[in-house]
Amino acid sequence: MGTASSSLASEDIAQLQQCTYFAFRVYNLSGNGFITKEELLEVLRLMAGHNLEEDELVAIVEQTFRDADLNRDSLIDFDEFSSAMVRSDSIRNMSITF
Numbered sequence: 001m002g003t004a005s006s007s008l009a010s011e012d013i014a015q016l017q018q019c020t021y022f023a024f025r026v027y028n029l030s031g032n033g034f035i036t037k038e039e040l041l042e043v044l045r046l047m048a049g050h051n052l053e054e055d056e057l058v059a060i061v062e063q064t065f066r067d068a069d070l071n072r073d074s075l076i077d078f079d080e081f082s083s084a085m086v087r088s089d090s091i092r093n094m095s096i097t098f
């Protein structure tokens, strides 16, 4: 399997970066430049409505942090978020919802 980034055309990357920036601002409720687990959970709760149980939402948050929180400080900064967007289809799909 090639890397996801090499298969994207430059206009796709530009669009992805825009999408990433917008999505990051949505998740970063406090505006402090880091997404916390609490913020991610809150946004997922708003997005999912009644479609998912609380424990399913928590599982998604834990999985997302396992994928995206590269330095394991329980915060996702913009760099981590954007590299996760490039690497992870599930995170990209989550963000395309906006």
Ligand SMILES: [Ca+2]
Binding pocket: 069, 070, 071, 072, 073, 074, 075, 076, 077, 080
């Ligand atoms: Ca981090």
